[in-house]
Amino acid sequence: MNRLASPRARLAVVGVALAGVLGTVAVSGLSDSLVYYRTPSEVQAQPTHGRVRLGGMVESGSVVRVGATLRFLLTDGAHDVPVAFAGRTTGIFREGQGAVVEGTLDTAGVFHADTLLVKHSNEYVDGRGKTYHPPTPAGAAAP
Amino acid sequence: MRSITIERPVGWLAVAATAAAAPLTLVAAPPDALQGDVQRLMYVHVPAAWVAYLAFGVVAVASAGFLLRRDLRWDRAAQAAAELGVGLTALSLVLGSLWARPVWGTWWSWDPRLVTTVVLLLVYVGYLGVRGLSTDRMLNARRAAVVGVLAVVNVPIVHFSVVWWRALHQPPTVLRPGGPAGELPVLMLVALLTALAAFTLAAASVWLRRIRILAATDRDRGVPPAGAAEPAVPELIVTPRPETSGRQP
Amino acid sequence: MAVGRLVTREVGIEVAGREATTAVAPFVLVAVLLAGLAFGPAPQILAAVAPGTIWLVTLLAAAPLARGVAAAEQDEGCWDLLRLLVSPTQLLAGKLAAMWLHLLITWALTAALVAVVFPAPFPLAAIVAGPLGALGLAAVTVAFGTLLAAGRRRSGLLSVLLLPSGLPVLVAGTAVGLPGSAGMPWLALLVAYDVLMVVATWAVFPVLLEE
Incomplete structure (x- = not known):
């Protein structure tokens, strides 16, 4: 008991x-089971009927505006x-660009979103030089 | 006093770094192809967040130092760093919100890193609040150091939350394995690093000044000098100076 | 064993004064009832918010419980005597065990009420999460309760310090209770939180007793 009585020992135990x-949590595969959005x-592999967050890249050439509705394809490659x-x-x-939508999947496989958030990749491209890097799929965003 | 001799050169370095950072970030660095000039907020948002985290690290070390040494110099270092950290966390949150509106399309997102940063802000506001609870200087310092140690646990969660949850907030651009190569155009990186240096130096300069002012306040209030846990001489024998003697009610 | 006697003493104080019971039980009853009214009669919505309601109410109840950590002793003027008689670690163990019990009862009461009033399913992992979450929360509650035992501006400070510190319990406890959630990582997060909070509280507790 006496060995653990000094403030130094107690703070060392906190540090350990x-x-x-944190080391255990970082090394173990726990991070794989915590998902912020689905790809x-x-x-498509397991359609859920409740509210889902879906994240991916907006496919080039797929964006169409019909009246007040915006239609596009979200892809992970x-x-x-x-x-x-x-x-x-x-x-x-x-x-x-990457986007995260929130809503429900109907029986025809169309995702009806009521929330749309733009997820910008961590690439910052020179606006004058216009060097364009094709963004990586959103599924690879997690390190 | 050693702190005054360091304080001056740090102040001048901060001025020089700011003078270099202003044209680099505002003019020399190109606007982002997708985000345009809004992306320049990065040069303030990222350094503010970085210095805030650094300041909370200093609070943690200084709190532990105070608990071990019972020297008010550690306590003043912790208080000055906490005040700096709270201000810069608030700045970083406001700027991040302003940046997120045009880029993500929302002022606020329930992103883990955002949430934990707000929690950090609350905890360190509480930390500063604990310091005003008593009229006993040493008691306040002890309680603050305890809160400082308890709060340390929150900082790593802020960092890890980015990795744990696949979040809307983009992964850190510079501080990630593999280095910055190929991610940021060179001029943007130079501008960001200069802004980081300017923020860090300015914060260090403010921190040193604040420590000196806090030390002067303690001296005026008749708090026992550094290193003494209890007054070495009974208080009755000390001749009180007029007006400045005794503790404020 | 001294710790056992300290816990018996805490229970005795509670039985005699019923401070925690009178502070928490009505709050839980009213909070669950009002939450049900606020989230509306739609059964899907009520089922979706049930796990979050349980932990939100439990977390909010920790604030009045924290105010009572050293209240009885200070009223009777025996806090200094108690600090002299037992070691800080024993005192902490007694206080921690008593607070764990308080929070467990609070959580169980809330969960039972929600299960009846909201009708919501109760996964096994959510039942394991109860004692786990209550332990870490108890450590933080004892730490901040002792720290702010004598402060005048304590209620605002308590909410700013205690409630955000309990955020991992709120998040993990809620996530575990949601249907179809992966239980294990969240339970592991709760264990990690417990370890860190109990160790940190143990490390700083002697300093809190110095006053």
């Missing part, structure tokens, strides 16, 4: 516990999901 716990492949979004687009929504 912090390093140990088009996942959604392997599978596409058609998305219908009735609402105002804000932000830098454009083809080839």
